[in-house]
Structure formats: C-alpha cells, structure tokens
Amino acid sequence: MEDLSSVRAEIDSIDKGIVELFEQRMECADKVGAYKAAHNLPILDRGRERQHLSDIAQSVPDDLRTYTEVLFQLLMEASRERQGAKQPNEEGASDLAAIDAAVASTPELFPRDAYVACQGVEGAYSQFAAERIFKHPNISYFESFEAVFRAVETGFSRYGVLPIENSTAGSVNKVYDLMMEHNFHVVRTTRVKIDHNLLGKPGAKAEDIREVYSHEQAINQCAEFLERRGIKTHVCENTAMAAKLVAQSDRTDIGALSSRACAQLYGLSVLMRDVQDRDDNYTRFACISKDLEIYPGANRTSLMIVVNHEPGALYRVLSKFYVLDINIIKLESRPIPGRDFEFMFYFDIDCPVAAPEFRTLMASIGDACEEYRYLGSYTEAV
Incomplete structure (x- = not known):
C-alpha cells in the first residue's frame, strides 16, 4: 500500500495540471464568446453541449460516467457565465441598465x-x-x-x-x-x-368560546389549540377584521385570533394569550x-423564473447560482394558470447588488430559462 503523503502529493500535482488546463479552456471559451458576439449568435448552443456531453460520458468507465457528466456540466456552465458577463443577452442588458439607473437615482x-x-x-x-x-x-x-x-x-x-x-x-x-x-x-x-391571542367580548370566558374568526394563516398557526378545544373556525380576510367582527357582534360565544393591540383598539378582552402552536412565529x-428603487446596501434580490417543461430545466437554472456561489434563501413554486404542469419559480437570493457575480447572473440568467422577471434588490429591515 502506498504512503498517504505520496498519494496526496500525486493528487496535488494532478490538480495543478487540471488548473492549467482549466485556464486554457476558459481562454478558448473567451474566443468562442468573441466569435458569437461578432456574428450575433446566442451563447447557449444546447445541441452542441448535449452531443459533447454525451461523447465525453461515453469515453469513461461506467462507474465514472455520472461524476464526469456533473463535472463537465459545471465546466460548461462556467464557460457560459463568463461569456454572458461579457455579452449580456438583450433582456439581461436591459435589466442591468435599469438597475444601474435605479442605483444612481434612488436617494x-x-x-x-x-x-x-x-x-x-x-x-x-x-x-x-x-x-x-x-x-x-x-x-x-x-x-x-x-x-x-x-x-x-x-x-x-x-x-x-x-x-x-x-x-x-x-x-x-x-x-x-x-x-x-x-x-x-x-x-x-x-x-x-406574531403572537395570536384569543379575544372575546367583555365578560366572556375562554371556556365559553365555541367559534373563532381569523385569517387562514392564523388559524393554521393555532391548529393544535383549536383542535384541543373543539372550536369551530371561520376564515376572515385579516386578523384585525376578525376582531372588529367579534366586537360588532352581540354573541359572547365567539372569539377572534388576533393581536393584543386589536383588543384595545376594538374594546375586546384578552381571554387567552399566545395561543399559537409555536413561539418562534414570524x-x-x-x-x-411601482418604480424600481434600489437603496444603498441592497443585498437581496427577488426573481420570478419560468423554466422549459423538460428534464434538467430547473437544474440549469440552479447550476448558475452554484457556479457563481450565490446563496438561495427562498425557492417557491406556483402553478401557472392555464398552463398544465408548468410552474413559476420565485427565488430570493443573498448577493449584494454591487457584486460582480450579481451582474454576471443578471447578464445571463435569461439563457437558462424560458422567461424571467427581475423583481428588485433590497435589504431586510430589522
């Protein structure tokens, strides 16, 4: 068995060679990008990439095929990102211009x-x-x-x-x-x-409450409490509207899940405090x-993205964030009305608007999806 230090030395030597070859590959990618820009060609040539990836996968043993495909997918994504930063697509260039204008004009x-x-x-x-x-x-x-x-x-x-x-x-x-x-x-x-409280008419008791009004989210957040007491629920548009409804009623057996501020505001009594199922409720x-406003220090961005309805479509989007080392802090999907089995994906990402990787992302994100919307860059108030 070889000594571990000698094997690691061999790995270090191989890695050095890989880095040198990677630099050469990216230089070639720059030449490809320059040619495409000069001839008004799109950065992404999906047919060429698919064939190239298939040829490479066939050239390695079966037990290495998956790893090889992942490696070269990342290499090709890195090449596209570099080309995209130098040659933004039309939509990306428009968004970057709007972002720059907003940064310059926002107080x-x-x-x-x-x-x-x-x-x-x-x-x-x-x-x-x-x-x-x-x-x-x-x-x-x-x-x-x-x-x-x-x-x-x-x-x-x-x-x-x-x-x-x-x-x-x-x-x-x-x-x-x-x-x-x-x-x-x-x-x-x-x-x-969020601290939900059981509110009722003055003089009412918690054990007398048979029905509760509140917003759907508040009802869900207090589900265990309501089930344990066998309380019937009614959905309102808002927790404050629920408190107002109870205040205007003559019944003493109905209550509202709402804030303590609403109890004072609408003349109700707090029958039970903090009845939500969890205390860490935010x-x-x-x-x-309406207008794009980007204030200093903006370090979060929201995007809406529609991907093509085909295998690997979402992966191509996610790989962009991975290659650029951009953290996704929220990913939500919602069905698109009138389009069967197609979804809009909502991304919140953690990346300063002034960072070069943000500009690279905005310059090229359109190449990886069917359509997208830039919703803005901002900070979170505490």
Whole structure:
C-alpha cells in the first residue's frame, strides 16, 4: 500500500495540471464568446453541449460516467457565465441598465414618511410591518391583497405592504399567485413577531368560546389549540377584521385570533394569550413599489423564473447560482394558470447588488430559462 503523503502529493500535482488546463479552456471559451458576439449568435448552443456531453460520458468507465457528466456540466456552465458577463443577452442588458439607473437615482436614505397601502383594517399585522419599515406611514386600508397591488400600480399609494411567508404556516400563496398578474418591485422586507391571542367580548370566558374568526394563516398557526378545544373556525380576510367582527357582534360565544393591540383598539378582552402552536412565529412582509428603487446596501434580490417543461430545466437554472456561489434563501413554486404542469419559480437570493457575480447572473440568467422577471434588490429591515 502506498504512503498517504505520496498519494496526496500525486493528487496535488494532478490538480495543478487540471488548473492549467482549466485556464486554457476558459481562454478558448473567451474566443468562442468573441466569435458569437461578432456574428450575433446566442451563447447557449444546447445541441452542441448535449452531443459533447454525451461523447465525453461515453469515453469513461461506467462507474465514472455520472461524476464526469456533473463535472463537465459545471465546466460548461462556467464557460457560459463568463461569456454572458461579457455579452449580456438583450433582456439581461436591459435589466442591468435599469438597475444601474435605479442605483444612481434612488436617494441614499429610505423614506421616513410615505403613503402606504395595506390589506385589512386598523390593527392588522400589515400595519405593524408598515410601521417597522417607515417611521411615519400614512396608511390606506384595502379589503384584499389584489387591491393593494392595484393601489401601487395605479399610483394611488407609492408603496404597498404585503405578507409573503410565515415561519410556521409557510408561504402566503394568494400573494404569490397575484405576483404573476401585477407589475411591481420589491424595495424592502421585514419580519414581524406574531403572537395570536384569543379575544372575546367583555365578560366572556375562554371556556365559553365555541367559534373563532381569523385569517387562514392564523388559524393554521393555532391548529393544535383549536383542535384541543373543539372550536369551530371561520376564515376572515385579516386578523384585525376578525376582531372588529367579534366586537360588532352581540354573541359572547365567539372569539377572534388576533393581536393584543386589536383588543384595545376594538374594546375586546384578552381571554387567552399566545395561543399559537409555536413561539418562534414570524411573518415576513414585502414592501412593494411601482418604480424600481434600489437603496444603498441592497443585498437581496427577488426573481420570478419560468423554466422549459423538460428534464434538467430547473437544474440549469440552479447550476448558475452554484457556479457563481450565490446563496438561495427562498425557492417557491406556483402553478401557472392555464398552463398544465408548468410552474413559476420565485427565488430570493443573498448577493449584494454591487457584486460582480450579481451582474454576471443578471447578464445571463435569461439563457437558462424560458422567461424571467427581475423583481428588485433590497435589504431586510430589522
């Protein structure tokens, strides 16, 4: 048996040779990219790559075939990324120009005062999120999430604040579905600690409550508590609206799952505190605008991506993030209405907007998917 140190020395020597060959390969990739740019050819030649990968896979023993395919897929992805950075596709070049313009024109400080659209009524968690994002928001309340999108699209409100995911109940699917239908940009996000309380009419007792009103997410987050007590549930558009409904009722056997602030606001009693199933219950909210605004320090980006309906399509997108060492902090899929078995993928990535790998990604992401939308770059308010 060979000595371990001698084997490692041999590996180091081989790796040095691989690095030298990799440099030569990338120089050739640059020449290919220059030729394609001069002749207005697309960077991705899927037929050529497929045939080349097949030939390489056939040239190695069966037990190495899978590893070889993965290695060369990454090599080819790295080549495309390098070419794409130097030759952005039309959509990528347009997005980069818009991003540069937004960075140059957006003020250094995030606004302290603003007209903001929120879903629900006074006391909603969206209100708390708006007050965390802005120092002095002037809030207009709307009955639905779609109305918030419309208020921003039409210019009625400069900003809108919408819940997008909860740490225990998951994504707010209705909001993600509406993202496909409206034009907007994300300018900031924040997280709000959610503490659900059982509210009732003054004089009511917790053991008397037979029915509860609240938002679907709040009901899901308190499922164990409700099941244990055998309480019937009714879904409302908002937790604050549920509290308002109970306050306006003459019944003492109904309650609301809502915040303690809503108890004070609507003259209700807190019958039981913190009835959510988990204490680490946070909801993430997005602040949206019509125009693209990118404030200093933006280190997160949101994208909507549709991939081709074929094997390996999503892998080609994911490999871009891997090659560029960009961390994906959220990946959500939603079915596209009217298109059977096709999905829109929502990506939140962790990468400073000023980083070179971000520019490389935006220059070439369109080559790996059927279509995409850049939703904005931002920071998360704490």
